[in-house]
Amino acid sequence: MSSTIRVLIVDDHPVVRDGLRGVLSGAPDLVVVGEAGDGAEALARLAAADDPVDVVLMDLRMPVMGGVEAIRELRRSGSAPRVLVLTTFDTDRDVLPAIEAGATGYLLKDTPRDELLRAVRAAYRGEAVLSPAVAGRLMGQVRTPTEEALSSRELEVLQLVAAGATNREAARRLFISEATIKTHLLHIYAKLEVRDRASAVSAAYRRGLLTT
Amino acid sequence: MSSTIRVLIVDDHPVVRDGLRGVLSGAPDLVVVGEAGDGAEALARLAAADDPVDVVLMDLRMPVMGGVEAIRELRRSGSAPRVLVLTTFDTDRDVLPAIEAGATGYLLKDTPRDELLRAVRAAYRGEAVLSPAVAGRLMGQVRTPTEEALSSRELEVLQLVAAGATNREAARRLFISEATIKTHLLHIYAKLEVRDRASAVSAAYRRGLLTT
């Protein structure tokens, strides 16, 4: 019958893939048509036009090619499958890019089995499904639209500062003036609501702007 | 037969529990005798003396009671089962306490299925099994014995600095002199191999000394 939902599992952990396969295979209306260990494998699998996929269960942090890039590629190529993100992390740095890239839903891995099954069916219908923690983050974004969100240039500066660069060194490395570095830093302080570089670095780590 | 290894799965993610159950059930010499969603549940299950467990597959970061405390409790109560840590994280902050607490092995969740099975059997025999990344961290510890390991006082200072305190503020908060703060910071810089507070904060986050 045409009501069978065809699912592709993308996760770099074999154990997790097995777990998902097990959970999904318990539902008569779902069938796992493939697995992939990273974004590139997933794209390759999805390119096989003779074997369509309805819903992609996608991890985010993977080697070779992460989930966000994979989703972006999918959208760019105009492919059809819904993408349901399933990951451990609920930081802004993970959630926002994934949703911007075009994920249909975003679940955390502590989601109970039955909720996961419902989410796959909902994603198949094009409905948005979010874990409560993720929903909260999104609301926070909407409520404070202009907050945080460092510009890419500011992030470069902050990375150098976190690496121990003085203003002078950062300026040299970015081929700009020391005054500009100072300006960027002032903006960064304002956005992160701090007053010095040390706490700016700390705030950035907490918000997932800097990678651990 | 007595050669059947009895395994308890402890992980807060239902999907992961399913995956592990699936992998283990594929081996004729292994049997999953229970599951738990956090350390407290695991201890309760292990307290049932009429139903022994040989190997515990233990996640670390869990709600209610984490894996490290659970392992420590187990050892304190003189219980027998081997504990094989199976987690996503390989930072010093996770690895070292777990091994100190008495874990028999430490695997990351990207471990292939067959290696996981071999590891369970090895743990049952009391052999140490480490994922390559974890082994590397341990070696690093041994090679540089005096490295890092901030004293508790130094950590207090660093936390304040990360929160945006100036030396003067930190001094006031800890009821000590500003000069002492400076001395602590110099020691911190030496241990973390940096030259300013911003990069000290960064290094601390990367090593898991400061919590995200």
Add this chain to the structure above:
DNA sequence: CCGCCGGTCAACCGATCGGCTGATCGCCGC
């Protein structure tokens, strides 16, 4: 018993930072 280590404190110096004001330029959207 003596040495080492962690914690405490002091004084001094140059280097750097944070705060402020003000300015130019290019791009995007209304």
Add this chain to the structure above:
DNA sequence: GCGGCGATCAGCCGATCGGTTGACCGGCGG
């Protein structure tokens, strides 16, 4: 076409930091 924003740059100031040297004390272990 105007306004806003990001990025660029300048100069000035006081405050703070980083580096150094030297010192005292208490506990722990050889």
